[in-house]
Amino acid sequence: MRIDWLLALRFLREGRAQTLFMLGGVVMGVGVIVFLISLITGLQRSIIAKTLGTQAHVVMRPPDDEARRIIKPSSTLAVSANIERRAQRLSSILQWQQVIRLLESRKEVTAVSPLVSGPSFAVRGNATKSVALMGVEPERYTAIVPMSSFMKEGAFRITANDAAIGIDLARDLGASLGDKIRLQTADGRSETITVAGIFDVGIRDLNRRWVFITLRSAQNLLDLVGGVSSIDVAIRDLFAAEVLSGRLAALTGLTAESWMKTNAQLMVGLRSQNASSYLIQFFVIVSVAFGIASVLVVSVIQKSREIGILRAMGCSRQRILRVFLLQGGIVGLAGSLLGCGVGAALVTFFARTAINPDGTQVFPVVLELHMFLLAAGVATITGILAAAAPAVRASKLDPVVAIRNV
Amino acid sequence: MSEHTIHTPILQLTDVRKEYGSDGITTEVLHGISLTMEQGEFTALIGPSGSGKSTLLNIIGLLEQPTGGSLLMQGRETGTMPEEELTRLRGKSIGFVFQFHHLIPAFTALENVMLPLMLEEGRLTPEQRERAVWLLTRVGLADRVDFKPGKLSGGQQQRVAIARALAVNPPLVLADEPTGNLDTAAADGIFKLLYEINRESGTTFLIVTHDPRLAKRCSRVVELVDGRVVS
Numbered sequence: 001m002r003i004d005w006l007l008a009l010r011f012l013r014e015g016r017a018q019t020l021f022m023l024g025g026v027v028m029g030v031g032v033i034v035f036l037i038s039l040i041t042g043l044q045r046s047i048i049a050k051t052l053g054t055q056a057h058v059v060m061r062p063p064d065d066e067a068r069r070i071i072k073p074s075s076t077l078a079v080s081a082n083i084e085r086r087a088q089r090l091s092s093i094l095q096w097q098q099v100i101r102l103l104e105s106r107k108e109v110t111a112v113s114p115l116v117s118g119p120s121f122a123v124r125g126n127a128t129k130s131v132a133l134m135g136v137e138p139e140r141y142t143a144i145v146p147m148s149s150f151m152k153e154g155a156f157r158i159t160a161n162d163a164a165i166g167i168d169l170a171r172d173l174g175a176s177l178g179d180k181i182r183l184q185t186a187d188g189r190s191e192t193i194t195v196a197g198i199f200d201v202g203i204r205d206l207n208r209r210w211v212f213i214t215l216r217s218a219q220n221l222l223d224l225v226g227g228v229s230s231i232d233v234a235i236r237d238l239f240a241a242e243v244l245s246g247r248l249a250a251l252t253g254l255t256a257e258s259w260m261k262t263n264a265q266l267m268v269g270l271r272s273q274n275a276s277s278y279l280i281q282f283f284v285i286v287s288v289a290f291g292i293a294s295v296l297v298v299s300v301i302q303k304s305r306e307i308g309i310l311r312a313m314g315c316s317r318q319r320i321l322r323v324f325l326l327q328g329g330i331v332g333l334a335g336s337l338l339g340c341g342v343g344a345a346l347v348t349f350f351a352r353t354a355i356n357p358d359g360t361q362v363f364p365v366v367l368e369l370h371m372f373l374l375a376a377g378v379a380t381i382t383g384i385l386a387a388a389a390p391a392v393r394a395s396k397l398d399p400v401v402a403i404r405n406v
Numbered sequence: 407m408s409e410h411t412i413h414t415p416i417l418q419l420t421d422v423r424k425e426y427g428s429d430g431i432t433t434e435v436l437h438g439i440s441l442t443m444e445q446g447e448f449t450a451l452i453g454p455s456g457s458g459k460s461t462l463l464n465i466i467g468l469l470e471q472p473t474g475g476s477l478l479m480q481g482r483e484t485g486t487m488p489e490e491e492l493t494r495l496r497g498k499s500i501g502f503v504f505q506f507h508h509l510i511p512a513f514t515a516l517e518n519v520m521l522p523l524m525l526e527e528g529r530l531t532p533e534q535r536e537r538a539v540w541l542l543t544r545v546g547l548a549d550r551v552d553f554k555p556g557k558l559s560g561g562q563q564q565r566v567a568i569a570r571a572l573a574v575n576p577p578l579v580l581a582d583e584p585t586g587n588l589d590t591a592a593a594d595g596i597f598k599l600l601y602e603i604n605r606e607s608g609t610t611f612l613i614v615t616h617d618p619r620l621a622k623r624c625s626r627v628v629e630l631v632d633g634r635v636v637s
Contacts (some may be wrong), residue, residue: 003524014512309508312469313522313570314497316490400469403508 004319008326015299019331022295026383029288032376034343035279040277042363048238051263054201056113056144056232058083058245060103060254062093074119090118092227100354103233108244111143113236116218118229122165122211123182124173125287131169132209133183133226135218144232147199147212152234153177155198158212162196166207170198183211189221212293245368266398285378289386296390298347300324300397307394308402317395324391325384332383336376343375414481416610417443418578423474424461434460436476436564437633445577446608447603450621454631455563456617459614462556462630466612467580480577483562501571501609505583509555515542515566516551522573542571545599561592568599572609579597581613597623 046111065086070216073079093099095154103112116135121128130285138158142148147156147164154177156164164173165399175181175195184190200207219225231254233242241258249256260267344367354362424436435458443449453459464470465477468484477484479499484492501522502508509518519538524530542551545565547558555563564584571579581600585593599621604611613624621627629637 002529006524006530010512025579035636076518078481167622251426305508306512311493312467312496312502312522312527314493314574316493318490400464 004322004326005070011299011303011306011323012327012330013301014401018295018299022292022331023335023338024175025288025291026332026379029284030336030339030379031342031346032284034340034371035346035350036277036280037375038347038366039363040273040344041371044273045366046363047270049264050202051266052238054203054206055259055262056072057235057238057241058233058248058256060093060099060231060233060248060252060256061229062091063253064088070219090222090224090229092224092229092359093231093254096228096231098233098258099254104246106248108235108237108240109141109233110236111232112125113137113140113144113229113232114215114324115141115230115232115372116215116222116224116228118218118222118224119186120211120221121184122185123127124175124179127173129169129172129208129337131165131211131235133218133221134210134212135210135215135222138212141212141232141310144234145201147201149203150199152198152200154195156199156212157196158214159196160214160217161194163193163263164199164226165195165196166210168204168207169198169209169211170195172208175191183213183221185221187223189215190224191221193217205231213314235342253298267395288379289382292331292383292386293389296324296328296387297393298401299327300394301378302391304397304402307397309398312403320397321391321395323389324394327384328383328391329380330383330388332380332386334378336379338377339379340372399401409489412479415442416445416447416480417465418478418481419475420478421475422462422465422472424465424470424476427474435633436472438464439474439630439633439635441628441635443578443596443610443612444591445610445628446604448604448611448624449600449613449626450624450627451612451617451628451630452621455585457630459610459630463582463612463614466578467500467502468492497522498574499576499578501569501574501576501579502582503564503571503579503581503584505586509563509570511555514552514554515547515558515569518555518566519569522570526574538569538573541572542566544603545569559592561587561595563594564588565599567584568596568622569601572603575607576609578610578612581611583614583616585615585617593617593620 016226028307065088067083067086067129069081071077071079100112100114103109113136116133118131118133120131122131136158138156142156152167158164165181170176173181177195177198179195180192182190182192183193215228226292233248235241242260245256245258287380347367351361351363351365356362419439419441422436422439423434425432425434426444427433432455439462449463451459463468465472468479469487484495487495508577509523513521516535516538519541520530520534523537524535527534539551542548545563545568547562550562555566558566584600585596587597600611601615601623603609615621626635628635
């Protein structure tokens, strides 16, 4: 064994109470950090998963209709005009099949689905409800939103006759599987569909409004023959959505909106949660470092005689420095391994006790190797840095003074 | 190396001075010490308290630098050496036996003796262990190798310290009142041991002592009074 390690371990073993104090500090610090990261990551993942469960990562739409000026102002001609924004009519994406092929060719994109959506009424007997028509290609759409997993009754089977409606709309209309519903638009077009599936996406508003029909039916009803109103895109890296949406917009000439922009409020929440978590982690690390440093400073004073003897026997300043840095590092590493265990146990226990009314866990426990490696690395480096001041002090001890002051 | 040890004295001090203090108020403790020691000497350094014996020993032991004069260790000028080199030279050439033995309490007798060897080589080897056992056997502690210092008597602790001082087989051993806090019988035993080692291996000894009885048994006596060598 290297003499530096031997000395460091012996010094730690000799000052048992001090070592335990330092270890305790690191264990608690790392435990808290692991608990915090794992809790926040778990909560955020479950929130994002819920949010994105019914949303595309990026939605591509045709550019807005702009009011065009007939007379352009110039240097010689001033134009006084009150320009009103145009009412946006439902318009199609030009050459959408090509756009889809283009999007599919990009490696960041995992799924693309065309959508024809617009307002309509659902009529059954005396009940009339305002709904949102969702004209989709079922295979493509389920790659974006996993509708099959939301089905309560029937299946997500969309054909010329068959449609899927939400559980709340079914209740409002008093419709069950196999019942017929008439869809009618404001300009009088109508079509009759059969309820082949009833879904529950977990959001009441969507359960009440969404009616899934084929792309072609929606095109007919909304007078958008051959066109689509938007393209849903799923991507590999969720958090690249904002950047990627800009790139896709430039590529296609369409407008692109990422889930991060659509859910700006949520993003602000997640970001401030992260910020406060980093702040807490930082101060925990700092206080652990102070703990290690203050214990080691005392230890240097207590061991000054031994340090003096070692120096008299030809031990270099650098070696004394290394021995004390090692002590900090060893405490940091050992404490962080124990702390990871403590943190993991805490968060597992906490997750077990946080149960939804329906018996499922509020959030999944996220314990990832890289998180433990990071905690161990940070704690080890913190230990070494915290030991720096005491170690320098130890290495500067004058052996004559150290030996004389028994 | 062998030429050096034959033709040059192991230690040569010329007009060594040491003053302490700062801000203009200084006290000179050593006023120009000149002293030469040859290989194999067994020398006593005596003198009243405050005569500068400890300071002189620290300077010879390369733990302190003199403020004037020169110190040649085996013919090498030490005044201009950087701190690191002094430390290395100290580890290789000088063994210390202190009055209060100064063993490391967390280490066993064996580990204490191995320590200078480990520091020299940077790691622990089986050969170091062999040598340490041999040395402890030589000082009469074959059955105490795995004892911590706290479990040993004063005389035994001092024997461990002697074994430690001899570990790297240094040409010079400095002993600061090695028998200072031992009873007469134990003191005699320690003194005899040092003398025997000097005879056996030719190690040079410089022993600071208060005890005129012991000093008389040394081959040479250097007396220090008020920072000057008087005999």
